[in-house]
Amino acid sequence: MKITTPIFEKYRKGDLVQYINNVLEVLTEERATTLQVQSHRAALATTMAGFTPNWQQSKGSELTPQIAELDAQRDASFVGLKLTVTAWASNHYNEALKNAAFLIADKIATYGSDVQLLRYQEETATLYAIINDLETDLAAEVALLGLTEWVAHLKELNNSFNEKYVLRAQDLSTEQEGLIAEMRLRAITEFKVLKELFIARGTIAMEDEQANAALFTTVANEWNTLTDQYNAAVLRNTNSSTETPTADSDTDTNTDTN
Known part of the structure; x- marks a missing residue:
């Protein structure tokens, strides 16, 4: 079971917010419950519920x-x-x-x-x-x-x-920017935990031929397609020659260029 790693060091705040919210749309609450990762999905969803409006408020002040x-x-x-x-x-x-x-x-x-x-x-x-x-x-x-x-x-x-x-x-409020940076780091950390748990449970499900193995494969395919699209987009935008990361290679840093 492999999930492609998003190149978070090249994701601006808007990219990060949109990407993780899209992941949550792929890994719905119902799917997460069936795949037994619902508590970690809920933690990430709660963080994003706070992150998104704070990012939008900051973005609004940037683009007057x-x-x-x-x-x-x-x-x-x-x-x-x-x-x-x-x-x-x-x-x-x-x-x-x-x-x-x-x-x-x-x-x-x-x-x-x-x-x-x-x-x-x-x-x-x-x-x-x-x-x-x-x-x-x-x-x-x-x-x-x-x-x-x-x-x-x-x-x-x-x-x-x-x-x-x-x-x-x-x-721009220094306090607001600090809050956004903190929430970004928290979102990335919770995302990684959810991703690793999903990979671990998915691997076991396929090896043991469990009833939910097919759903793990479906979600993984959709998740990988989404990540590949975002990675390709940010690489085009930054004219970077960085190679697309292999699955499961987490080298993310808490940086932002926006």
């Missing part, structure tokens, strides 16, 4: 409407600038302007194809770097194309976003 609106505005400004110079670099009738647009488009491309999709802090830093290039090395090209005000507008939006984001971070 004002911050979200500023992010949408800077995304639109950046994408508009990028599409404009890209189009001019290919189609502008004036050769000098076409070449200037090409230099700007080429420089922007070095920062990746989807800057606007990066995480908040990473996007902010990347836009600062792009704007610096446009104001220094490519200032002449920007002026020639009449894009000085556009670049200034993008810079203002990025500055405003960063200021609001930093203020939001400062306003």
Whole structure:
């Protein structure tokens, strides 16, 4: 009996909450009772009942409407600038302007194809770097194309976003963050205990050909599919080369990148 290990060290708070709640949906109370792991499932469910609303409250403070609106505005400004110079670099009738647009488009491309999709802090830093290039090395090209005000507008939006984001971070309650970290650790610990008990009981059930052996196999298959999907998703999001862990190899740490 094998259950694939979730890569918790790469799961952000939202990933962890959603994953464990999904596991509880797979291992329902009724199934847990039949498989004789109901008390450990109940302990994990109780922890998650407290963890979920606390995480949602913290997440809500992170994604205030004002911050979200500023992010949408800077995304639109950046994408508009990028599409404009890209189009001019290919189609502008004036050769000098076409070449200037090409230099700007080429420089922007070095920062990746989807800057606007990066995480908040990473996007902010990347836009600062792009704007610096446009104001220094490519200032002449920007002026020639009449894009000085556009670049200034993008810079203002990025500055405003960063200021609001930093203020939001400062306003987050240290006590609340500490509580979330504590509940995360507790949830991971209880999850591991439930997982190991499930594996142990499932192994015995199959070896002894017990009546609930088929249900153990069904739940294990669903659980593994769910874990594989989450692991693949977080690995894509972090562009990590870490290999998918083998079943039963617990190397989780209490870290978070959100």
